[in-house]
Amino acid sequence: xxxxxxxxxxxxxxxxxxxxxxxxxxxxxxxxxxxxxxxxxxxxxxxxxxxxxxxxxxxxxxxxxxxxxxxxxxxxxxxxxxxxxxxxxxxxxxxxxxxxxxxxxxxxxxxxxxxxxxxxxxxxxxxxxxxxxxxxxxxxxxxxxxxxxxxxxxxxxxxxxxxxxxxxxxxxxxxxxxxxxxxxxxxxxxxxxxxxxxxxxxxxxxxxxxxxxxxxxxxxxxxxxxxxxxxxxxxxxxxxxxxxxxxxxxxxxxxxxxxxxxxxxxxxxxxxxxxxxxxxxxxxxxxxxxxxxxxxxxxxxxxxxxxxxxxxxxxxxxxxxxxxxxxxxxxxxxxxxxxxxxxxxxxxxxxxxxxxxxxxxxxxxxxxxxxxxxxxxxxxxxxxxxxxxxxxxxxxxxxxxxxxxxxxxxxxxxxxxxxxxxxxxxxxxxxxxxxxxxxxxxxxxxxxxxxxxxxxxxxxxxxxxxxxxxxxxxxxxxxxxxxxxxxxxxxxxxxxxxxxxxxxxxxxxxxxxxxxxxxxxxxxxxxxxxxxxxxxxxxxxxxxxxxxxxxxxxxxxxxxxxxxxxxxxxxxxxxxxxxxxxxxxxxxxxxxxxxxxxxxxxxxxxxxxxxxxxx
Amino acid sequence: xxxxxxxxxxxxxxxxxxxxxxxxxxxxxxxxxxxxxxxxxxxxxxxxxxxxxxxxxxxxxxxxxxxxxxxxxxxxxxxxxxxxxxxxxxxxxxxxxxxxxxxxxxxxxxxxxxxxxxxxxxxxxxxxxxxxxxxxxxxxxxxxxxxxxxxxxxxxxxxxxxxxxxxxxxxxxxxxxxxxxxxxxxxxxxxxxxxxxxxxxxxxxxxxxxxxxxxxxxxxxxxxxxxxxxxxxxxxxxxxxxxxxxxxxxxxxxxxxxx
Numbered sequence: 001x002x003x004x005x006x007x008x009x010x011x012x013x014x015x016x017x018x019x020x021x022x023x024x025x026x027x028x029x030x031x032x033x034x035x036x037x038x039x040x041x042x043x044x045x046x047x048x049x050x051x052x053x054x055x056x057x058x059x060x061x062x063x064x065x066x067x068x069x070x071x072x073x074x075x076x077x078x079x080x081x082x083x084x085x086x087x088x089x090x091x092x093x094x095x096x097x098x099x100x101x102x103x104x105x106x107x108x109x110x111x112x113x114x115x116x117x118x119x120x121x122x123x124x125x126x127x128x129x130x131x132x133x134x135x136x137x138x139x140x141x142x143x144x145x146x147x148x149x150x151x152x153x154x155x156x157x158x159x160x161x162x163x164x165x166x167x168x169x170x171x172x173x174x175x176x177x178x179x180x181x182x183x184x185x186x187x188x189x190x191x192x193x194x195x196x197x198x199x200x201x202x203x204x205x206x207x208x209x210x211x212x213x214x215x216x217x218x219x220x221x222x223x224x225x226x227x228x229x230x231x232x233x234x235x236x237x238x239x240x241x242x243x244x245x246x247x248x249x250x251x252x253x254x255x256x257x258x259x260x261x262x263x264x265x266x267x268x269x270x271x272x273x274x275x276x277x278x279x280x281x282x283x284x285x286x287x288x289x290x291x292x293x294x295x296x297x298x299x300x301x302x303x304x305x306x307x308x309x310x311x312x313x314x315x316x317x318x319x320x321x322x323x324x325x326x327x328x329x330x331x332x333x334x335x336x337x338x339x340x341x342x343x344x345x346x347x348x349x350x351x352x353x354x355x356x357x358x359x360x361x362x363x364x365x366x367x368x369x370x371x372x373x374x375x376x377x378x379x380x381x382x383x384x385x386x387x388x389x390x391x392x393x394x395x396x397x398x399x400x401x402x403x404x405x406x407x408x409x410x411x412x413x414x415x416x417x418x419x420x421x422x423x424x425x426x427x428x429x430x431x432x433x434x435x436x437x438x439x440x441x442x443x444x445x446x447x448x449x450x451x452x453x454x455x456x457x458x459x460x461x462x463x464x465x466x467x468x469x470x471x472x473x474x475x476x477x478x479x480x481x482x483x484x485x486x487x488x489x490x491x492x493x494x495x496x497x498x499x500x501x502x503x504x505x506x507x508x509x510x511x512x513x514x515x516x517x518x519x520x521x522x523x524x525x526x527x528x529x530x531x532x533x534x535x536x537x538x539x540x541x542x543x544x545x546x547x548x549x550x551x552x553x554x555x556x557x558x559x560x561x562x563x564x565x566x567x568x569x570x571x572x573x574x575x576x577x578x579x580x581x582x583x584x585x586x587x588x589x590x591x592x593x594x595x596x597x598x599x600x601x602x603x604x605x606x607x608x609x610x611x612x613x614x615x
Numbered sequence: 616x617x618x619x620x621x622x623x624x625x626x627x628x629x630x631x632x633x634x635x636x637x638x639x640x641x642x643x644x645x646x647x648x649x650x651x652x653x654x655x656x657x658x659x660x661x662x663x664x665x666x667x668x669x670x671x672x673x674x675x676x677x678x679x680x681x682x683x684x685x686x687x688x689x690x691x692x693x694x695x696x697x698x699x700x701x702x703x704x705x706x707x708x709x710x711x712x713x714x715x716x717x718x719x720x721x722x723x724x725x726x727x728x729x730x731x732x733x734x735x736x737x738x739x740x741x742x743x744x745x746x747x748x749x750x751x752x753x754x755x756x757x758x759x760x761x762x763x764x765x766x767x768x769x770x771x772x773x774x775x776x777x778x779x780x781x782x783x784x785x786x787x788x789x790x791x792x793x794x795x796x797x798x799x800x801x802x803x804x805x806x807x808x809x810x811x812x813x814x815x816x817x818x819x820x821x822x823x824x825x826x827x828x829x830x831x832x833x834x835x836x837x838x839x840x841x842x843x844x845x846x847x848x849x850x851x852x853x854x855x856x857x858x859x860x861x862x863x864x865x866x867x868x869x870x871x872x873x874x
Binding site for chain 2: 130131133134200201202206207208209212213296299300301302303335336337338339341342345367368369372373375376377379380383384386387390391393394397398400401402403404405406407415418419422423426429430433434435436438439441442443503506507508510512513514515516517518519560561591592593
């Protein structure tokens with residue numbers, strides 16, 4: 001129980017901060033005769049509450065006291081579970097905090113999806129009201145977006161990148177901790193929005209709807225802006241860490257491909273997230289401060305929001321998928337026991353995706369009433385992204401066909417990623433093509449497309465990576481039979497759920513609807529059953545993840561006999577990662593190359609020991 | 616690795632899938648010129664995608680079957696240096712394919728959708744947002760669509776008729792002038808395969824030429840469906856569509872006028 005003290009303190013300070021900064025401030029201002037809308041009270045309250053939360057979980061004790069010339073307090077050194085419940089700077093602790101928090105939110109978002117599928121199982125309304133459905137759908141959307149943005153970079157990126165580059169921690173450990181501790185308020189605000197009427201505008205929150213609906217929308221906007229702050233801080237941290245803290249000899253051309261993908265995604269996250277914050281702040285100011293950016297009754301222009309919003313939100317899908325590309329290729333190459341094919345082309349492809357992703361945003365707006373001349377160039381840039389993405393496939397296929405495949409659970413998920421992302425990528429062309437998109441836009445065809453890319457692509461790669469690094473992170477081995485069961489069950493149920501969605505979308509089922517025309521009932525019944533099976537398959541994962549962590553057999557340092565640096569230290573790694581900085585002497589994947597090795601350890605006072613020879 | 620076996624397997628897969636997709640008819644009811652354009656583009660994309668899809672699936676399945684290793688972990692295969700022309704050729708082929716898809720069905724389909732030459736798709740000369748002063752110049756029939764939460768209203772200015780049902784004569788180019796009284800909605804008729812948002816303070820344009828008679832009673836694809844999330848009633852914000860012979864349209868107008 002004592003372990004929870006910082007979190008309880010954070011919650012307490014947060015509530016006090018909310019009350020002082022929100023209702024109390026509002027009452028005080030109103031007492032002077034000045035108007036203070038409830039929406040504004042929610043904004044100030046949640047901002048002050050977030051500061052209180054941060055102070056409570058440890059920012060004050062271990063960081064902020066120093067700003068006022070007071071002596072800093074440090075947490076007692078301990079290895080126990082308490083370090084996961086307070087503001088600490090070890091990147092491995094923060095990685096686990098991120099991973100567990102966002103896997104939890106993934107399960108919550110999945111449960112909401114089950115509710116939606118229950119409602120959509122038959123035509124007509126059964127379980128939810130129409131307003132209730134819209135709220136569940138909106139919450140599912142924003143939670144899953146947050147998961148998709150943060151789980152890879154925040155979780156596995158934090159845990160693995162410093163280890164893979166031979167560093168002892170991230171460049172800015174306290175900023176790293178701040179990035180994480182900003183995320184629980186995001187989740188709390190999103191859930192608390194249900195207490196003040198929820199919100200029904202989807203994760204995209206298009207005005208004018210998002211300026212005239214229930215006050216829950218305000219909390220969602222504040223939450224997303226806070227989440228954006230966390231993303232930007234995380235992005236800076238990864239960029240500096242990867243640029244400045246690589247081990248001696250670890251040149252850019254020797255970086256493991258996952259590190260490259262995190263670098264590319266962080267570049268995007270650092271550069272574009274501010275557009276999201278800007279668009280939501282402007283909508284928020286319309287709402288609480290009488291501005292007229294998008295508010296139609298005051299002469300604003302709603303379609304401007306849609307442009308600004310997608311400046312961020314299209315690149316954002318590459319913030320989600322780039323680390324997945326990197327992790328899937330990482331797993332494919334280690335489990336094919338051969339060097340990654342076309343390594344330099346893939347690095348070029350990642351950077352090409354970063355560049356192109358910034359000039360495709362308006363393909364979300366083909367039907368929005370934007371000027372006609374934008375259709376053709378936006379279609380062209382969007383379809384051009386298939387070229388760098390094609391290079392990622394070249395690397396995957398070239399590695400597979402030249403390898404000797406080791407079909408363990410991580411590899412199965414990586415192979416599943418190839419299949420799923422193939423379908424997701426190809427159907428993207430149908431959405432990019434104006435002639436087909438005018439019909440397909442805002443239908444289940446799009447819903448299926450982005451679930452194939454983000455769930456079938458990113459989440460499958462995430463599962464591959466979680467199984468792959470599980471022994472390193474936990475020091476225990478997961479159950480291989482349950483892992484395989486999880487793969488086949490999830491893979492089949494996923495495809496059974498989402499393939500038919502292309503059909504219902506093409507046949508006139510638009511997205512974000514609580515009810516649909518009766519002729520679409522049969523397929524929706526099937527989709528719902530398959531979705532329940534898909535949801536259930538994650539219980540196998542949950543069981544394996546939790547039970548193996550407690551009771552699984554101890555893992556060796558390098559159970560996969562993999563070549564990269566993180567496998568050359570014990571599982572789990574000691575607090576400082578490496579006894580002395582490793583010296584990198586070769587490429588990351590020397591499989592089958594006589595005499596190739598990635599790094600040598602000059603252990604303090606010890607003899608140099610070759611590692612990562614991968615024979 | 617046996618390249619012959621791999622290429623053969625790819626060829627077989629491609630042939631089978633092309634056979635399946637070339638006759639693809641899995642579209643909803645089509646009742647407009649624009650629907651034919653969209654369906655043609657869809658089917659063409661499906662055929663273009665087939666060899667790409669089957670190539671990836673062929674390599675994936677071939678590798679799992681023929682390149683499966685033995686041992687925990689398998690002994691790494693002897694390293695063979697990459698042939699630099701493979702990646703270059705792959706890059707060139709995918710770039711050429713992407714460029715072709717951008718041209719056709721991309722630009723070609725866009726031009727057909729608007730009924731203009733391909734060279735005009737960059738100029739914004741036909742549909743979409745236009746200055747109000749140009750309004751009314753390029754349609755045989757003008758229908759003003761007014762969306763509000765959560766219903767559709769159709770005004771026929773030349774006929775002086777207002778209706779909750781969208782009735783259109785077959786074979787005439789209809790120019791929809793779409794706007795919203797409150798928040799953003801989207802005007803979509805699945806059987807026409809095209810949509811345009813209804814935005815407050817803005818008039819958006821959409822051109823459709825119905826080519827087949829029919830009604831909502833015959834197929835739910837002939838309905839105006841709101842396609843942009845607009846709150847509680849979004850799912851049921853729909854209106855029936857009826858495409859009729861020109862004489863029947865005139866009769867309907869006359870009957871509406873008498874009311």
